[in-house]
Amino acid sequence: MLPILVVNLVTVIVLNAVYGLVPLLTHDTLQYGVRVPPAHTDSPAIAAARRGYYRLWLVLFLVTVAVTAVLDTVSPPMTASAGVLLATLVVTLLLNYGNYFLARRRLLTAKETESWYKGVVETIVADTAVHRTTQGPSLAWGIPNLAVTLCAVVIPALRYQSLPATIAVHFNAAGMPDSFATKSFGSVFGSAMTQVVLFIALVVIHLSLGRFSVRLNPANPGASRARYSTIVREGVKAVWVLFAFINAGTLLMLLPLWGIFAHNETVLGIAGTVLIFCGVAVCILWMARAAQGNRHVDEAARKSRVVARDDDRYWIGGMFYFNTSDSGILVPKRFGVGVTFNFGHPVAWILLLAIVAAAIVIPRLVS
């Protein structure tokens, strides 16, 4: 394994980096979770909110990284590392959310005092052909993931007979086995089954792309349609690549468990972890590049009186969408790239419960 200090630090740095990157990916008309009419995207209040956000972001970045380093150094190796990682991640998330919340509150105040929505026509728009014309990427992007998943099934299947009755299932920082389990389907194939379930889930999501809600900007529907199309196409490619990296990294780390390169677990652990971080970095950069397209408001849209409706009130804390009058189950995120649940829709709760249940039940089933 990589020294746990490095893993924790890199994770905290990545999380902070994402929060630093997100405001640079969102559309001009959606600043810090606040809907902005195109005529006001150059408002000094937005520039001030952005400066405040990045000042605090830099402070949080330095503090969370320093605290993680100190905690990792003073806590006993391995035993507390998982707890430290979880605690630092949760605290980093909460602090960055707080920073976003402050920027959002500043903008909401400016929006109200300067009456940004006065004299505009709040409009919603839909394109009757968008689901037929928006093409997702080829399913072939799933082939690397499929290949890795098949390896994760075939390798333990070939090794199953030759494995001893008790196998090592965890290795310590020094690369020595520190946890053992009786040879069983679950202990040998557990990880492979998780990868198979994940692969099936990704295929289902890939094939369901046409069903996602497409929210267009009435001030410039053509540009927002092009932006949506690029984000969907490149986002799906990036997610396939991300999971291919994650599964390949996990596969490398699992080889010693199946008796392959059993004495090189340290090297494989480092290689696997590096591979996973590479996948995360590639995915983030890929999405960041895709989200740059049509991000800015053009001159025609700036002059348009027809603007997207002010839907700030449906976003609880700027993060959770709750609109019982909206038939959309998954809606575009307010801050970031991707989709989130409409918690005002009963089906969203059922889906959420199903995901949580699957996350709890599947690991127990395979073990």
Added chain:
Amino acid sequence: MELFLDINSDLPLYQQIRNQVILGLAEGELRNHETLPSTRQLAADFGINFHTVNKAYDMLRQEGILSVNRKTGAVVAIQSPPDFRGRWRESARIWLAEAVVKGLGKDEILAECEALMSAFCQPEPE
């Protein structure tokens, strides 16, 4: 075809959808036999309740503009019922009468009609 709904308009949203589909057909942006999104899909794209879209589709179906069924979904299928011309004449009479009452002259009304008609192309009825 893009459908724009003014959420603060006095005209209900379902009426706006119905009107825009008909205008889209007359202006050639939407064609006969073209598929429209399902009620749930269109409602999700607008961010509104699917009952609103359902109501609009139901109106269009009753008016012989749309065919909705489980297999094919919502498809534009223009039909002209035998009594259509009589009903349309009655509606047009009211609209024209309103213009006359408000003081528009015959030439002005005809010029307006001409200008509006020039934006339309004739869809082929079944």
